[in-house]
Amino acid sequence: MSAILLIEQVLNGLQFGVMLFLMAAGLTLVFGVMGLINLAHGSLYMVGAFAAAAVAGATGSFVLGLAAALAAAAAAGALIEVTIIRRLYARDHLDQVLATFALILIFSEGTRWIFGSFPLFLEVPAALSGPVTLPFGIEYPAYRLAIIGIGLAIAAALFWLIAKTRIGVQIRAGEADREMIAALGVDIDRLYTLVFALGAALAGLAGALVGALQSVQVGMGEPVLILAFVVIVIGGIGSIKGAFVGALLLGLTDTLGRTLLPVAFGTVLEPSMATAVGSALASMAIYILMAGVLIFRPSGLFGQS
Amino acid sequence: MKLKTTLMAALLAATTAGAGWADPVKVGMITTLSGGGAGLGIDVRDGFMLAVKQAGNPDLEVVIEDDQRKPDIAVQLADKMIQSEKVDVLTGIIFSNLAMAVIPAATAQGKFYLSPNAGPSALAGRGCHPNYFNVAWQNDNLHEAAGAYANEAGFKNTYILAPNYPAGQDALTGYKRFYEGALAGEFYTKLGQTDYAAEIAQIRASGADSVFFFLPGGMGISFLKQYAASGVDLPVVGPAFSFDQGILQAVGEAALGVKNTSQWNKDLDNPANVAFVESFQAEYGRLPSLYASQGFDTANLLLSAMAKADVSDTEAFRAALKEADFASTRGDFRFGPNNHPIQDIYVREVIQEGDVFTNKTLGVALEDRGDAYADECRM
Numbered sequence: 001m002s003a004i005l006l007i008e009q010v011l012n013g014l015q016f017g018v019m020l021f022l023m024a025a026g027l028t029l030v031f032g033v034m035g036l037i038n039l040a041h042g043s044l045y046m047v048g049a050f051a052a053a054a055v056a057g058a059t060g061s062f063v064l065g066l067a068a069a070l071a072a073a074a075a076a077g078a079l080i081e082v083t084i085i086r087r088l089y090a091r092d093h094l095d096q097v098l099a100t101f102a103l104i105l106i107f108s109e110g111t112r113w114i115f116g117s118f119p120l121f122l123e124v125p126a127a128l129s130g131p132v133t134l135p136f137g138i139e140y141p142a143y144r145l146a147i148i149g150i151g152l153a154i155a156a157a158l159f160w161l162i163a164k165t166r167i168g169v170q171i172r173a174g175e176a177d178r179e180m181i182a183a184l185g186v187d188i189d190r191l192y193t194l195v196f197a198l199g200a201a202l203a204g205l206a207g208a209l210v211g212a213l214q215s216v217q218v219g220m221g222e223p224v225l226i227l228a229f230v231v232i233v234i235g236g237i238g239s240i241k242g243a244f245v246g247a248l249l250l251g252l253t254d255t256l257g258r259t260l261l262p263v264a265f266g267t268v269l270e271p272s273m274a275t276a277v278g279s280a281l282a283s284m285a286i287y288i289l290m291a292g293v294l295i296f297r298p299s300g301l302f303g304q305s
Numbered sequence: 306m307k308l309k310t311t312l313m314a315a316l317l318a319a320t321t322a323g324a325g326w327a328d329p330v331k332v333g334m335i336t337t338l339s340g341g342g343a344g345l346g347i348d349v350r351d352g353f354m355l356a357v358k359q360a361g362n363p364d365l366e367v368v369i370e371d372d373q374r375k376p377d378i379a380v381q382l383a384d385k386m387i388q389s390e391k392v393d394v395l396t397g398i399i400f401s402n403l404a405m406a407v408i409p410a411a412t413a414q415g416k417f418y419l420s421p422n423a424g425p426s427a428l429a430g431r432g433c434h435p436n437y438f439n440v441a442w443q444n445d446n447l448h449e450a451a452g453a454y455a456n457e458a459g460f461k462n463t464y465i466l467a468p469n470y471p472a473g474q475d476a477l478t479g480y481k482r483f484y485e486g487a488l489a490g491e492f493y494t495k496l497g498q499t500d501y502a503a504e505i506a507q508i509r510a511s512g513a514d515s516v517f518f519f520l521p522g523g524m525g526i527s528f529l530k531q532y533a534a535s536g537v538d539l540p541v542v543g544p545a546f547s548f549d550q551g552i553l554q555a556v557g558e559a560a561l562g563v564k565n566t567s568q569w570n571k572d573l574d575n576p577a578n579v580a581f582v583e584s585f586q587a588e589y590g591r592l593p594s595l596y597a598s599q600g601f602d603t604a605n606l607l608l609s610a611m612a613k614a615d616v617s618d619t620e621a622f623r624a625a626l627k628e629a630d631f632a633s634t635r636g637d638f639r640f641g642p643n644n645h646p647i648q649d650i651y652v653r654e655v656i657q658e659g660d661v662f663t664n665k666t667l668g669v670a671l672e673d674r675g676d677a678y679a680d681e682c683r684m
Binding site: 214217 | 344492530
């Protein structure tokens with residue numbers, strides 16, 4: 001394997017990683033602050049993708065599509081928080097899992113009802129549609145590079161929000177002791193709605209960005225949701241830093257595993273056998289990583305035990 | 306008491322006599338109508354019901370249920386249809402894993418099964434059954450045709466990829482059965498994978514002169530869009546599944562010019578097909594897909610058998626099905642020794658007509674093709 005191919009694969013892993021971070025950040029905020037397991041987080045990702053595809057299709061503008069994705073996912077998030085999720089904070093996790101699983105079904109069938117059963121089309125914006133040439137003659141899709149940029153910018157903004165702003169202080173305080181911050185006069189209901197909508201907007205943004213690369217279809221959120229859960233388990237529940245490191249680790253492990261493992265087995269096995277064994281092991285690589293992390297740090301890399 | 310039974314019997318005899326000599330046929334359609342892959346089931350259902358409506362035969366009743374693409378639900382539905390609904394014929398299943406869970410049990414209980422889509426090799430070879438008819442293809446067929454086309458197109462070094470599950474392995478086997486050139490690489494992806502950046506980078510580095518892929522549903526859309534954005538411009542060949550009417554609009558321009566293999570296309574010039582395409586569009590307001598044509602043919606096959614034999618006479622009904630005496634939308638169609646199709650498989654090219662992406666037939670890739678498993682079938 002050449003160095004250029006390796007660098008390209010590292011970039012691919014990075015891009016996949018920042019995407020996962022956008023998903024996992026919202027999930028871990030909601031879990032960390034409110035103690036809520038939200039299985040419907042993947043549905044908000046789908047809502048973002050569908051809103052982007054519908055608006056970009058109608059207006060021809062990808063940027064408007066992105067704005068619509070953010071708005072629609074945040075609105076959907078705020079709506080379910082106020083009407084349904086709010087009733088679940090005090091319940092145990094099993095009730096939360098059941099109720100949010102029901103939300104997945106409602107969102108999926110609702111989306112099908114509005115948009116039909118066939119996948120929608122969302123195109124990469126024309127300015128980013130081709131490959132760009134990076135140093136060392138690496139050809140890399142411009143759009144994926146833009147995703148890496150957007151993801152890193154959002155990660156930086158989130159760190160700033162949590163570490164430096166008043167609302168960040170409230171979020172961190174709410175994570176540590178929710179009675180105390182309520183006693184200090186913070187409107188905890190409003191704070192929770194805000195955090196939930198923020199997490200939803202991040203998921204919606206991820207959905208819209210990925211929608212242009214992949215297919216916009218009903219049920220697209222569930223596979224990503226599983227990966228996002230793996231990310232927060234690896235990173236440590238409730239930790240934004242953990243979500244970031246976990247997401248990049250998972251993105252790189254998955255991408256490099258897929259390319260390097262078959263090659264590595266190819267040195268000792270015959271080609272078709274190496275492909276089969278390598279591919280099978282590559283599908284498991286992230287779960288092996290998760291198991292490995294949990295053996296040494298049961299609460300995740302940055303989790304408080 | 307005795308009088309009552311006699312009366313009932315007389316009444317029963319009178320009503321059946323009034324309805325004509327044929328027993329009505331009850332069809333249980335188990336297909337995927339929700340979740341991922343629902344588009345396929347909806348097209349099969351719509352095609353099937355269009356033919357039923359056109360026939361206007363009062364002796365045919367159809368019960369439709371959604372399997373949600375889950376094998377356990379499909380099995381429950383099949384049990385319910387056989388035991389309490391008392392259907393005579395089952396049909397509708399889209400996915401091979403569901404087909405494997407339902408068909409052997411249904412045919413063992415003496416029901417007929419007409420497959421409008423799934424054609425797993427296990428049911429074409431040793432597991433064949435006289436009551437199981439496939440009206441679409443054997444799973445390998447379209448991939449075989451892609452391999453045959455690759456030779457014709459002069460490809461010498463193809464990179465082939467498919468998901469790591471039985472149908473994916475069958476796809477690559479099918480391609481290699483006819484393809485004569487070398488392989489630049491052979492790759493199995495995860496099932497359900499949606500990011501192909503790693504695979505596309507490998508294709509670029511492999512020195513291939515062409516790409517063959519089988520990635521059903523959303524996987525194929527993702528692959529094509531990312532492939533188009535990557536700047537790799539090697540010719541792509543695939544089976545019709547990733548280039549069909551239902552998903553082409555989602556792929557958009559990225560699919561233009563791609564060659565794909567299919568036993569049907571909307572421009573096939575035979576009277577049955579011309580009428581089908583026109584009436585499907587009039588009824589549902591969209592272009593029919595491959596799956597719609599398969600559903601339509603399945604219903605017409607059943608209707609042709611009903612015209613010749615009574616469903617309660619299993620032997621005669623089976624023989625009537627085997628004759629395949631109906632006008633198929635794909636042109637010539639007959640059953641091989643294992644009740645799987647013998648048919649032409651065409652090469653199509655993705656084109657744009659106005660603002661609709663669709664396919665144009667280029668020629669025949671495999672003529673009168675049966676399948677590789679027929680010899681193993683003993684019945």
